Amino acid sequence: MESKVGKTRKLEVYWFTVSYKQLMLSISAISLVVALGGFALFKEYVIRKYNQLVEAKGAPGAGNTLRSGRFVSIIGTVKVKKSDAIQWSTADSQTVLESGDYIQTSSDSYARIIFPEGTTYLMKPDSLIVVQENSEDPQTSAKKVSVRVTSGSIDLSTARREVSTSTSVVTAASATALVNQESRLAVESNPALKTAQFLVHKGSARVVKGAESYQIGPYESVTAQETKLIKEKVIAPPELLMPNNVKPVIAHEGAATKVEFSWSPAPGAVSYKIRISDSSVFSKVLREEVIKQRSTYLSSGLDEGTYYWAVSSIDAQNKSSRESDPNKFTLINRSSYDRESDLFLSVDQVLRISNIFEIIGRTDPGATVVINEEPVPLMSADGTFKHFTSPLPHKGKNIITITAQDRSGNSKTLKREVYID
Numbered sequence: 001m002e003s004k005v006g007k008t009r010k011l012e013v014y015w016f017t018v019s020y021k022q023l024m025l026s027i028s029a030i031s032l033v034v035a036l037g038g039f040a041l042f043k044e045y046v047i048r049k050y051n052q053l054v055e056a057k058g059a060p061g062a063g064n065t066l067r068s069g070r071f072v073s074i075i076g077t078v079k080v081k082k083s084d085a086i087q088w089s090t091a092d093s094q095t096v097l098e099s100g101d102y103i104q105t106s107s108d109s110y111a112r113i114i115f116p117e118g119t120t121y122l123m124k125p126d127s128l129i130v131v132q133e134n135s136e137d138p139q140t141s142a143k144k145v146s147v148r149v150t151s152g153s154i155d156l157s158t159a160r161r162e163v164s165t166s167t168s169v170v171t172a173a174s175a176t177a178l179v180n181q182e183s184r185l186a187v188e189s190n191p192a193l194k195t196a197q198f199l200v201h202k203g204s205a206r207v208v209k210g211a212e213s214y215q216i217g218p219y220e221s222v223t224a225q226e227t228k229l230i231k232e233k234v235i236a237p238p239e240l241l242m243p244n245n246v247k248p249v250i251a252h253e254g255a256a257t258k259v260e261f262s263w264s265p266a267p268g269a270v271s272y273k274i275r276i277s278d279s280s281v282f283s284k285v286l287r288e289e290v291i292k293q294r295s296t297y298l299s300s301g302l303d304e305g306t307y308y309w310a311v312s313s314i315d316a317q318n319k320s321s322r323e324s325d326p327n328k329f330t331l332i333n334r335s336s337y338d339r340e341s342d343l344f345l346s347v348d349q350v351l352r353i354s355n356i357f358e359i360i361g362r363t364d365p366g367a368t369v370v371i372n373e374e375p376v377p378l379m380s381a382d383g384t385f386k387h388f389t390s391p392l393p394h395k396g397k398n399i400i401t402i403t404a405q406d407r408s409g410n411s412k413t414l415k416r417e418v419y420i421d
Helices: 020-058 334-338
Strands: 069-075 078-081 102-105 110-114 120-123 128-136 143-157 167-172 175-179 184-190 195-202 205-209 212-216 220-224 229-233 240-242 249-251 259-263 271-277 285-292 296-299 305-314 327-333 345-353 356-363 368-371 384-388 396-405 411-420
Touching (some): 195 205, 240 305, 259 271, 259 305, 285 296, 345 396, 345 411, 356 368, 356 411, 368 384
Parallel strands (some): 143 167, 249 327
Antiparallel strands (some): 069 110, 078 102, 102 128, 110 120, 128 143, 143 184, 167 175, 175 205, 195 220, 205 212, 220 229, 240 259, 271 285, 271 305, 345 356, 356 384, 368 396
């Protein structure tokens, strides 16, 4: 029997040498591949986060006041309920207004609001409005502001639009008004009767309810009822003549001095109602009287100070016009007028928003400031002030006049040239 001889297996090991330099190059190559892949992912993450940050900064309510509505002036107590809030809060000059926000005035309060496209809203007492839209098209820069008047009254003024497709819309009851640029419109909403009135003071607007619509111009109105729109012509207010803000009224006899008020007759008017106040929004009326068959009025008993007066027309059917734009005048005692003024007044900044300008300056504590015939309501105790002008009327050069006056009647005036493209 043949024996088997086992085969012996051999283990063979092959060696090769790797230099330190080759090892480091290999490690570096692998690290580079990993790093490039990680950087690609990190880059994508950083870009995404940066875009989110930019969008957040540009979004309404992110502190960019040019994209938000804000209060120009507040008289009395005004409340705001933010779209994401449950409770109402007291409004101030720092409050920003966005879509979905509610604004409410009390029985003795007024609020003036401005939005980025230049439209200003004067809310009268016992009014409630809601901001329905405040947006800007990122491609065309067209701005759209829409406000609903739930109850009460507002006056709105639109500016000249830098982008023609920008819109200003106001809704009340069941109707909507599309207000053209450089126009003024008064809106009154009565929720109990489910009616609203739209009255154009200047420019034009289109009032729409379902398939029905009317284009209205100066001193034309549309009343929106539940089932229809009613258009009518209304009587115009008179043009005020004297006194005005060009020069002060000198009181030679103190409070006994008689001040004469005059205005041009209005077509169709048989009488007029005059009101005199020391408030630009007539929150406190000092004189109110109906004058028949005359266009003048004499009043005495006014102390030294700044006053505002306005007149409305009344026709044969006892229908009243809207009130005229108020005139402002300053009553100064003769002794105060003779003194030279050393009143301090400085304009520190003039900031442009469309054809509206924000004026920032300083004067003596306790002094009052008037800018382009408009009183500055928000004066700090140290004399600093901020004020938004009404829309300026002209392209090119415009003049802004700033006047400060102290309690003794001393005054100082500065003028600034501004330009609108």
